[in-house]
Amino acid sequence: MGLYAFPFYQYSQILGLADRVFSTSFFDPLNGGSVWLYENLFWLLGHPEVYVILIPSMAVALELMPVFLRKPLFSFNFAVAGIVGVVALSGLVWAHHMYMTGWAPAANYPFMLSTELISIPVGFLVLVAIGTFWRGTAWTRLPLMAVYAVVFNKMIGGVTGVYLSDVPADQYFHGSMFVVAHFHFMLMGAGLFGAMAGIAFYFPKMTGRILDERIGSIGLWTAFIGFQITFMSMFVAGLQGQPRRVLDFDDQFNLSNWISTIGAYIIGIGMLIFLAAIITSWRSGVIASSNPWGSKSLEWQTATPVPLENFPVLPVVTERPYDYGVPDPYVAEFDSMDEDLTEKAGTK
Numbered sequence: 001m002g003l004y005a006f007p008f009y010q011y012s013q014i015l016g017l018a019d020r021v022f023s024t025s026f027f028d029p030l031n032g033g034s035v036w037l038y039e040n041l042f043w044l045l046g047h048p049e050v051y052v053i054l055i056p057s058m059a060v061a062l063e064l065m066p067v068f069l070r071k072p073l074f075s076f077n078f079a080v081a082g083i084v085g086v087v088a089l090s091g092l093v094w095a096h097h098m099y100m101t102g103w104a105p106a107a108n109y110p111f112m113l114s115t116e117l118i119s120i121p122v123g124f125l126v127l128v129a130i131g132t133f134w135r136g137t138a139w140t141r142l143p144l145m146a147v148y149a150v151v152f153n154k155m156i157g158g159v160t161g162v163y164l165s166d167v168p169a170d171q172y173f174h175g176s177m178f179v180v181a182h183f184h185f186m187l188m189g190a191g192l193f194g195a196m197a198g199i200a201f202y203f204p205k206m207t208g209r210i211l212d213e214r215i216g217s218i219g220l221w222t223a224f225i226g227f228q229i230t231f232m233s234m235f236v237a238g239l240q241g242q243p244r245r246v247l248d249f250d251d252q253f254n255l256s257n258w259i260s261t262i263g264a265y266i267i268g269i270g271m272l273i274f275l276a277a278i279i280t281s282w283r284s285g286v287i288a289s290s291n292p293w294g295s296k297s298l299e300w301q302t303a304t305p306v307p308l309e310n311f312p313v314l315p316v317v318t319e320r321p322y323d324y325g326v327p328d329p330y331v332a333e334f335d336s337m338d339e340d341l342t343e344k345a346g347t348k
Contacts, residue, residue: 001055001087005048012041036103043094051090053187055083057194058125058154061147064201065132066322067295068144073322074131078124085121093118099167100174108167115165122158126151141293142213142220146197149224153189157182160235175245177256178238181231189227196220196274203281204288208304212281219274226266233259297321 015026016038025031027038062079066072073079095104095111129151138144160182163169173179203211237256242249249257291300298321302310319326 001048001052001090004091005045005052008041009045012038015041039098039101039103040094043097044091046097047094048090050183050186051086053191054154055086057150057191057198058129059083060194060198060201061129061150062125062132063297064143064197064293065129065147066324067201067293068139068141068147069132069136070139070324071132071136072320072324072326074128074134076322079128082121082124082128085124086118089114089118089121096165096170099170112165112167116162119158119162119165122154126154126158141200142211142216143197143201145217146193146200146220149193149220150190150197153185153193153227157185157189160185173238175243176238177234177242177244180244181234181238184231184234189231193220193224196223199278201293203278204292205299205304205306207282207285208288209281209285210288210292212277212285215277215280216274219270219272219277221270222273223267223270226263226268226270229263230260230267231263233257233263295321296324 015024018024019027019033025033027033027035029035062073092114093111095107096115098104099108099111129147133151160178164173164179164182200211200213200216203209233256237253237260240253240256242253242256288304290302290304293300296319298315298317301315
């Protein structure tokens with residue numbers, strides 16, 4: 001997605017530089033250019049970039065959930081379909097950022113449809129996570145606690161995004177603090193806490209030590225509580241009509257902004273605590289075994305620290321890495337043979 005989306009923004013900067021340095025007129029309407037060209041190039045990057053951040057976070061969450069729930073993903077193929085659907089549709093939704101700009105009003109409703117459609121594959125990923133939680137035997141360690149935060153925030157961000165995708169609702173919400181709250185629930189709420197899950201999960205393999213779960217958990221939940229205070233208050237301010245990118249605003253928004261400021265400081269405190277857990281654990285944490293989580297995927301089957309060649313001998317893969325709780329076909333075959341032999345011996 002980065003290979004597809006990022007060049008659009010690079011083109012916009014190259015053309016803008018040419019306008020300033022070489023007096024071209026790509027974006028100058030007085031000389032035949034168009035400001036719409038710049039805005040389209042910007043948002044052709046701007047919206048896929050959301051999923052460039054979101055998908056790795058969800059992938060990490062779905063990677064570690066089978067390990068801590070000791071069961072396969074609710075549907076591995078469903079998760080892959082969700083990621084493929086997001087990638088395919090992400091390039092067809094950019095103009096929902098331009099509903100109120102006056103560019104191509106006739107295109108608003110087709111883009112509204114494509115934006116609402118992308119909520120379906122995003123929903124696939126949430127449903128796979130919830131389905132995996134269902135009746136799972138949760139081993140609630142720090143990585144899984146961070147996944148709880150990811151799923152909760154992603155649900156809030158996804159539901160509020162449906163409102164913003166509708167042209168009539170966006171006429172009210174566009175350019176408001178409601179939008180700021182929504183995209184932070186998607187980017188920071190899923191992306192940041194997913195990164196925390198990944199750090200906690202892979203920390204033993206990266207450093208050879210276990211991340212201090214007591215300090216790390218305090219940091220995680222402090223940041224999570226601060227996050228809810230900050231951006232839930234922004235939802236309220238947006239519903240009240242506070243615009244974004246404004247230095248001076250009406251006194252009626254003072255309370256919401258005051259609460260958001262307190263929440264932002266709480267987020268910062270939580271992240272500093274989490275950073276302290278990383279630093280202290282890296283220096284003097286409990287020594288980790290090569291596979292402290294009992295994971296089945298290949299990266300955990302190597303020694304810690306990881307040898308240069310990973311494996312001295314090419315490993316033989318006999319089962320899928322996420323099939324926790326699924327009987328091993330080889331074990332089942334031997335058990336069946338053993339039962340047959342026992343029955344025959346009893347008969348004799």
